[in-house]
Amino acid sequence: MVHLGTNILFAGNNFVRLLEGLWTTVWIAICALIIGLILGTGLGILRTSKNRPVRILLRLYLEFFRIVPSVVLLFLFYYILPRQLNLNLPAEQMAVLAFALWVAAEFSDIVRGALISVPQHQKESGLALGLNGWQLFRYVLLPQALVLELPATINLATRVVKTTSLLMLISVMDVINIGQQIIEANRQTYPNGIFWIYGIIFLFYFIVDYPLSLWARRLAAKQH
Amino acid sequence: MDLSIMQQAIPQFVKAFELTLWLSFVGILGALLVGVCCSLLQYFKVPFLGKVASVYVELFRNTPLLIQLFFLYYAFPVIGIKLPAQVCGIIGLAFLGGSYMAEGFTGGFNGVSQSQLDAGKAIGLNKFQLARYVVFPQGFTLSVPALAANVIFLIKETSIFSVIAIPELTNTALDLVGLYYRSNEYLFMLVLAYAIILIPLSIILTILERKVRYGSFGN
Numbered sequence: 001m002v003h004l005g006t007n008i009l010f011a012g013n014n015f016v017r018l019l020e021g022l023w024t025t026v027w028i029a030i031c032a033l034i035i036g037l038i039l040g041t042g043l044g045i046l047r048t049s050k051n052r053p054v055r056i057l058l059r060l061y062l063e064f065f066r067i068v069p070s071v072v073l074l075f076l077f078y079y080i081l082p083r084q085l086n087l088n089l090p091a092e093q094m095a096v097l098a099f100a101l102w103v104a105a106e107f108s109d110i111v112r113g114a115l116i117s118v119p120q121h122q123k124e125s126g127l128a129l130g131l132n133g134w135q136l137f138r139y140v141l142l143p144q145a146l147v148l149e150l151p152a153t154i155n156l157a158t159r160v161v162k163t164t165s166l167l168m169l170i171s172v173m174d175v176i177n178i179g180q181q182i183i184e185a186n187r188q189t190y191p192n193g194i195f196w197i198y199g200i201i202f203l204f205y206f207i208v209d210y211p212l213s214l215w216a217r218r219l220a221a222k223q224h
Numbered sequence: 225m226d227l228s229i230m231q232q233a234i235p236q237f238v239k240a241f242e243l244t245l246w247l248s249f250v251g252i253l254g255a256l257l258v259g260v261c262c263s264l265l266q267y268f269k270v271p272f273l274g275k276v277a278s279v280y281v282e283l284f285r286n287t288p289l290l291i292q293l294f295f296l297y298y299a300f301p302v303i304g305i306k307l308p309a310q311v312c313g314i315i316g317l318a319f320l321g322g323s324y325m326a327e328g329f330t331g332g333f334n335g336v337s338q339s340q341l342d343a344g345k346a347i348g349l350n351k352f353q354l355a356r357y358v359v360f361p362q363g364f365t366l367s368v369p370a371l372a373a374n375v376i377f378l379i380k381e382t383s384i385f386s387v388i389a390i391p392e393l394t395n396t397a398l399d400l401v402g403l404y405y406r407s408n409e410y411l412f413m414l415v416l417a418y419a420i421i422l423i424p425l426s427i428i429l430t431i432l433e434r435k436v437r438y439g440s441f442g443n
Binding site for chain 2: 076
């Protein structure tokens with residue numbers, strides 16, 4: 001009997017395993033995003049401060065993460081953390097850490113951009129009403145900045161999801177790694193399996209990222 | 225860190241450096257070409273092809289380069305298309321980059337202010353004259369910062385070529401780490417190499433952004 005190549009996707013528990021791999025991928029992206037956004041908010045606020053050395057330091061932090069490609073970043077953490085700092089984390093947690101610091105860097109720039117683009121008259125009106133520094137931040141700057149930065153933040157999230165494809169390089173059991181295992185295990189039975197497995201993984205990433213980028217675009221269009 | 229170890233690795237890094245630059249250059253050129261074509265198809269709403277361009281842009285913008293390369297390099301031979309690794313890398317970069325560049329161009333075209341379009345129509349320009357004399361000159365200028373940011377992004381993406389064993393910078397450095405187990409030295413050189421390529425580019429990008437802001441008129 002001639003079998004269809006697609007059978008490899010549903011043979012045994014292959015599809016369930018791929019979905020589990022996808023969940024690992026998405027979970028790591030979510031963790032990195034949550035930690036990174038919290039940290040990035042703090043850094044972004046600091047980047048609008050009047051303290052010059054702090055601003056320069058944070059700018060350098062941002063530029064470092066902008067210059068180093070994510071593959072290299074992962075390997076830097078993978079080799080240097082255990083050897084230099086004696087910090088032996090499981091690969092998943094290390095990936096979360098590396099991505100979170102990267103997200104924090106990128107997000108700090110988004111936060112800073114949003115904070116400085118709140119119109120000057122808004123701040124002045126707030127001051128005229130007698131708001132103090134914290135109140136001004138909490139009731140005037142923050143709500144407006146959040147709206148301004150949302151599209152860029154969602155775009156950053158899609159980038160994080162795409163970057164999780166690199167997790168297989170540091171042997172995290174993500175969707176690509178599991179896909180490769182399935183391909184290897186079924187090489188005899190399904191010689192064309194590789195086409196379908198990589199095809200479905202391609203589709204998985206698209207299904208996760210496309211709604212996000214559509215959402216970001218809608219929001220951005222509404223703001224103009 | 226051991227300086228002599230780094231010194232010995234310089235020739236290999238220089239070779240990898242050149243390869244990274246070359247692959248980036250060809251890939252980015254391809255990306256610009258693909259991007260211009262797609263954004264023009266979308267701008268003029270060419271029947272069918274415009275839709276195809278949109279689908280392509282969405283598909284490639286929302287999937288990782290790694291899986292695109294795996295597809296090209298490992299899955300295509302199954303259906304009889306066998307390409308050398310470097311060709312796969314260039315094609316992958318050109319099509320990934322093409323989707324980003326298309327977005328950049330389209331963003332630029334959309335950024336041309338309504339008053340300019342209205343003024344063009346008021347002096348009786350037809351659709352193509354409007355595109356040729358009003359939208360494109362301003363739109364291309366407006367899209368320059370986005371394109372430059374894409375260039376930086378694409379050069380960084382070449383590090384993913386290491387998964388299909390192209391001996392570019394990342395692959396070379398990881399190979400050396402594997403061979404001699406001197407991670408500090410080689411990783412330092414790797415970061416340095418990317419810094420040498422990317423810092424000047426990112427300075428140029430900042431200057432371009434400032435220039436374009438001066439050049440945005442009619443708003």
